[in-house]
Amino acid sequence: MSTGDRRTAAGAPPLPSETAIARQTLPNGALLLVKERPTSGVVAITVALRSGARDESADDAGARNLLARAHLLGTARWPTEDQLRRAIGATGGGIGVSASQELTTISVTVPVAEQQLAFEVLADVLNAPRFDADQIIRDRNLVLLDIRRRSADPAPLAFDTLLETVWRDHPGGHSVLGRAETVERIDRDRLLELRQRAVVGANLTVAVVGQITAERAFAELTNVLGSLPAGAPADRTPHPLPPRAGDERIGRFAGQRQAIVLVGLPIPGRRDPDRYALAVLDAVLGSPSGRLFAEIRTNRALAYVAGSGLSLMSDAGLFYAQAGTEPGNVERVIELISSELRRLIERPLTAEELGAAAGQLAGRRIMAEETSAAQANQIASLTALGSYESAESFAENVRRVTADDVQRVAERYLGAGRTIVVVQPAAG
Numbered sequence: 001m002s003t004g005d006r007r008t009a010a011g012a013p014p015l016p017s018e019t020a021i022a023r024q025t026l027p028n029g030a031l032l033l034v035k036e037r038p039t040s041g042v043v044a045i046t047v048a049l050r051s052g053a054r055d056e057s058a059d060d061a062g063a064r065n066l067l068a069r070a071h072l073l074g075t076a077r078w079p080t081e082d083q084l085r086r087a088i089g090a091t092g093g094g095i096g097v098s099a100s101q102e103l104t105t106i107s108v109t110v111p112v113a114e115q116q117l118a119f120e121v122l123a124d125v126l127n128a129p130r131f132d133a134d135q136i137i138r139d140r141n142l143v144l145l146d147i148r149r150r151s152a153d154p155a156p157l158a159f160d161t162l163l164e165t166v167w168r169d170h171p172g173g174h175s176v177l178g179r180a181e182t183v184e185r186i187d188r189d190r191l192l193e194l195r196q197r198a199v200v201g202a203n204l205t206v207a208v209v210g211q212i213t214a215e216r217a218f219a220e221l222t223n224v225l226g227s228l229p230a231g232a233p234a235d236r237t238p239h240p241l242p243p244r245a246g247d248e249r250i251g252r253f254a255g256q257r258q259a260i261v262l263v264g265l266p267i268p269g270r271r272d273p274d275r276y277a278l279a280v281l282d283a284v285l286g287s288p289s290g291r292l293f294a295e296i297r298t299n300r301a302l303a304y305v306a307g308s309g310l311s312l313m314s315d316a317g318l319f320y321a322q323a324g325t326e327p328g329n330v331e332r333v334i335e336l337i338s339s340e341l342r343r344l345i346e347r348p349l350t351a352e353e354l355g356a357a358a359g360q361l362a363g364r365r366i367m368a369e370e371t372s373a374a375q376a377n378q379i380a381s382l383t384a385l386g387s388y389e390s391a392e393s394f395a396e397n398v399r400r401v402t403a404d405d406v407q408r409v410a411e412r413y414l415g416a417g418r419t420i421v422v423v424q425p426a427a428g
Contacts, residue, residue, distance in 0.1 A: 020036075021034065022214035026225060028228055028229065028231075029204070029230050029231075030201040030221075030225045031204065031205045031383070032225075033205070033207040033380065034214040034217040035376075035379065036211075036214060040209075041112055042109055042112060042210050042372050043109070043212050043372070044377075045107065045118055045119075046106070046376040047105065048104075049103065049106070049199065050236070050384055051203060052100050052103050053102075053175070053176045054101050054102055054171040055171075060178075061174045061175070062147075064099050064176070064198075065143065066143060067194050067195060068097050068104040069097060069139055071106060072095065073135040073136065074135060075128050077128070088108060088121060093110035093118070094107075094108075095108045101172035101313050102313055102314060103385065105377065105380065107376070109373045109376075112211045115210075122224050123223065123224040126224060126225065127227065131195075136191065146177060147175075152255075153255070154254045154258060154259075155260050155324070155423075158322075158421050158423045162320060163311065165264075166241070169239075169241060170316050171239060172313055197232075199228065200228060202232055203234055204225060206225065207380035207383070210372040238314075240316055243413070243416065243417045246417065247419070248420070249420040250419070250421050251424065252424070253425070254423050254426055255423070255426060259324070259327045259422060260421075261322065261324075261325065261333050261334055263338070263421075264318055264319065264418070265414055265417060267310070267312075267316075267317040267319045267413045268317055268413075269312055269317050270312040270387045271314055271386055271387050272317075275317075276397045276405075277405040278310060280361065280406055281319075281409060283357035283358075284344075285344070286307040288307075292306045292308055292340055293306045295336055296325075296333060296336050303333060304324040305322070306322070306333075309322070313385075314387065319413065330422055344406065344414065347407075348407050349407075351403075354403055357398075358399045358401065361394075362391075365391045366395070
């Protein structure tokens with residue numbers, strides 16, 4: 001069985017179909033992707049590691065976020081976070097790390113002339129992080145401050161509450177930041193234990209985009225990643241969320257003036273064929289010229305902001321409609337949101353709305369991939385999640401969506417089982 005076959009049998013993501021992307025798999029299972037852009041003035045590298053909130057228990061919530069951050073707290077060659085960031089910042093480039101429900105990403109972008117430094121930094125970050133205990137404690141305290149900030153900020157509190165309610169039966173159904181009581185218990189030893197399982201070839205997808213040949217990029221990445229153990233891939237057993245029979249309403253208090261209203265429902269993940277129709281539906285409802293903004297803000301002046309969004313994992317998702325309004329307008333705003341959802345179910349979109357939504361989605365995707373850094377992030381992250389497609393392919397698929405498709409997914413996913421979160425101003 002070849003290396004590629006082993007990765008497929010272990011549940012690894014399929015390769016992208018974009019012919020402009022060169023591919024190579026290392027003996028340890030790490031998947032390398034290179035897109036040459038001869039006219040670009042930079043080299044961008046994104047490492048996507050299948051390690052996220054869904055890989056931790058409720059008692060360990062927040063551990064994967066701390067693990068991700070610890071990789072930039074200093075290395076053997078650059079002992080502190082400040083020294084590490086300065087090394088890249090002095091070139092005019094940047095380095096960053098983030099964690100989500102399913103992935104950790106580490107990104108480095110530099111001018112072409114500094115590409116060797118980018119690979120050297122990445123090698124140290126992945127192979128020789130210091131995980132200094134004192135720095136980890138300081139960073140943990142920063143995360144605890146962020147957790148407290150979000151719990152006191154109406155909009156983040158509303159979204160976190162909605163996500164954790166709709167996704168409560170899913171392994172990734174908790175905040176990436178975790179909870180204060182769990183984060184406080186996570187120390188250096190726990191992070192080293194998690195790193196041993198997570199930072200392995202079977203979990204790695206790396207994309208390089210910019211003015212660099214595939215041959216050079218593959219050689220550099222082999223030096224960076226080749227000594228990592230193969231390990232075992234993270235468990236990605238699908239956990240689709242069934243629709244709920246009845247509505248659920250949750251109240252919270254935070255802030256001083258505005259009330260936040262969120263209405264959410266479970267939808268399929270980013271690999272499901274319905275994702276294109278759901279994206280069009282969201283564009284019709286939630287864009288700055290969409291139905292929710294027009295009806296709630298423009299026509300009735302009942303909200304400061306109004307719109308909708310999709311939050312997607314590979315196997316489960318969340319649709320939400322949102323508005324920020326005066327406390328006395330909450331019930332009216334909820335009814336208007338519900339009315340707009342019913343209208344999608346009962347009446348097909350006009351040809352004008354359908355075309356505008358598809359054009360908006362296609363254009364947004366093209367603009368989102370304008371830079372080499374954005375392309376590296378898209379290629380690495382979406383390939384690791386098993387859902388990469390080129391901007392051209394995405395545009396073609398959203399333009400194939402019909403009014404009947406949108407009406408069908410609206411009826412299937414938006415008809416019942418709503419979760420309504422209302423965050424009212426805290427008592428003065």
